[in-house]
Amino acid sequence: MANTKPWGGRFQEGMNASVEAYTQSVSWDSTLFEQDISGSCAHASMLAEQGVLTPDEAQQLIAGLEQIRNDIHNGSFQWKSELEDVHMNIESRLTEMVGDVGKKLHTGRSRNDQVALDFRLYVSDRLREWIRLAKKLAAMFVARAEEHRRTVLPGCTHMQPAQPVSLAHHLLAYAWMLTRDMRRFTDAERAARICPLGAAALAGTTYPLNPTSTAKKLGMYGVFANSMDAVSDRDFVLEALFCASTAMMHLSRFCEEIIIWSNPMFGFVKLPDAYATGSSIMPQKKNPDVAELMRGKTGRVYGDLTAMLTLMKGLPMTYNRDLQEDKEPFLDADRTVSASLQIMTGMLKELIFDEQRMHAALSRGFVNATELADYLVGKGIPFREAHRITGNAVAMAEKQHCSLEELSLEQLQALNSSIEQDVYTVLDYETAVARRNISGGTGPDSVEQQIQTLRTLLA
Numbered sequence: 154m155a156n157t158k159p160w161g162g163r164f165q166e167g168m169n170a171s172v173e174a175y176t177q178s179v180s181w182d183s184t185l186f187e188q189d190i191s192g193s194c195a196h197a198s199m200l201a202e203q204g205v206l207t208p209d210e211a212q213q214l215i216a217g218l219e220q221i222r223n224d225i226h227n228g229s230f231q232w233k234s235e236l237e238d239v240h241m242n243i244e245s246r247l248t249e250m251v252g253d254v255g256k257k258l259h260t261g262r263s264r265n266d267q268v269a270l271d272f273r274l275y276v277s278d279r280l281r282e283w284i285r286l287a288k289k290l291a292a293m294f295v296a297r298a299e300e301h302r303r304t305v306l307p308g309c310t311h312m313q314p315a316q317p318v319s320l321a322h323h324l325l326a327y328a329w330m331l332t333r334d335m336r337r338f339t340d341a342e343r344a345a346r347i348c349p350l351g352a353a354a355l356a357g358t359t360y361p362l363n364p365t366s367t368a369k370k371l372g373m374y375g376v377f378a379n380s381m382d383a384v385s386d387r388d389f390v391l392e393a394l395f396c397a398s399t400a401m402m403h404l405s406r407f408c409e410e411i412i413i414w415s416n417p418m419f420g421f422v423k424l425p426d427a428y429a430t431g432s433s434i435m436p437q438k439k440n441p442d443v444a445e446l447m448r449g450k451t452g453r454v455y456g457d458l459t460a461m462l463t464l465m466k467g468l469p470m471t472y473n474r475d476l477q478e479d480k481e482p483f484l485d486a487d488r489t490v491s492a493s494l495q496i497m498t499g500m501l502k503e504l505i506f507d508e509q510r511m512h513a514a515l516s517r518g519f520v521n522a523t524e525l526a527d528y529l530v531g532k533g534i535p536f537r538e539a540h541r542i543t544g545n546a547v548a549m550a551e552k553q554h555c556s557l558e559e560l561s562l563e564q565l566q567a568l569n570s571s572i573e574q575d576v577y578t579v580l581d582y583e584t585a586v587a588r589r590n591i592s593g594g595t596g597p598d599s600v601e602q603q604i605q606t607l608r609t610l611l612a
């Protein structure tokens with residue numbers, strides 16, 4: 154049987170069927186059809202500018218490619234796995250449609266620079282979408298923070314009660330993380346949008362191509378500097394996957410808080426019904442499965458990054474077919490991070506924060522102990538000594554099963570005679586928050602400043 158592949162000229166026999174199934178990529182790289190067609194249109198019109206094709210030839214090629222774009226959109230395009238990948242499927246259909254001129258499209262081009270271009274465009278398009286989604290989520294954190302400027306809860310270190318903080322401040326911490334994600338996505342988007350067309354198979358081409366013109370038509374920020382690097386570089390995928398991993402890590406941390414806070418022993422949040430599930434055996438259960446899954450899916454995005462790093466580490470110059478394995482990890486990470494950002498935005502919008510439960514938790518765990526120590530310092534006692542006296546007060550309160558502010562003035566004065574009635578104002582949880590107005594602190598002025606800055610950043 155003759156070999157009918159577009160590259161089959163030097164082959165006598167056809168490909169083994171299981172090898173064909175093993176080597177094909179069209180079942181997933183067809184996702185890149187928009188970028189493949191746009192890249193080919195830009196290439197054809199540059200070839201005409203350079204006199205490699207006539208304007209009429211370029212016109213026919215572009216019209217055919219646009220027809221194919223429509224056919225793919227309306228579902229009438231027939232993908233064939235024997236044509237391996239998105240590139241050969243589109244090119245061979247183009248030749249069927251426009252005749253021999255279709256065979257001129259690939260002049261001065263290789264699938265090696267073509268696939269690098271398509272994937273760069275695809276990754277950068279997705280990064281733009283991630284920026285949009287991260288921005289919406291960050292804005293949701295800000296909106297929920299604005300509702301809870303005055304809600305106070307125990308802030309933790311080591312997952313132990315530490316100092317009172319405002320819920321707004323706690324939520325804004327996540328908004329800030331997301332602004333860093335947006336900055337990383339933006340940087341990665343710029344890095345991806347460099348045009349490799351003209352690198353051809355690996356060494357460049359003898360045709361008088363104009364890579365700058367092609368890059369400009371595609372809205373790219375620059376052109377390749379070294380053809381060997383251009384066809385084998387996948388740093389842009391790695392960067393996007395690292396950005397995705399970091400964003401998922403941020404989401405996963407908030408998921409962890411939702412999981413803990415929704416446990417009735419905490420009771421800080423109630424899950425909206427639309428974002429929770431029940432148990433088939435325990436009728437009382439309302440489980441935070443969405444948050445758990447998002448925490449779990451974070452692991453698979455790390456896996457995608459690891460797969461890609463491992464894929465690259467043994468590749469000598471230049472293109473190696475291993476590189477075809479670059480798309481699935483990215484597509485998987487993209488599905489996961491896009492859905493997670495959207496679902497978290499919806500869930501956060503509807504989370505019901507229980508201010509009473511948060512407030513009640515303040516009186517368990519001595520989160521105002523630092524206030525007492527600072528108060529004693531204000532009375533002229535050295536900090537280390539103040540720390541020890543406060544420790545004694547905590548031990549006393551613990552023995553009586555009460556909070557520090559529930560100790561009587563006599564009891565406190567027994568520990569240190571400089572303590573006066575005004576200590577109770579200092580021990581007040583809201584006061585403790587209000588006094589931390591240092592820029593970036595949990596105090597209301599600082600929180601207000603953060604909200605204003607974030608609003609401007611996200612506008």
Ligand code: ARG
Nearest residue numbers: 178238264265268472476477
């Ligand atoms: N499907 C291939 C990929 O994704 C396209 C490039 C093929 N190039 C080659 N020399 N076989 O990497």
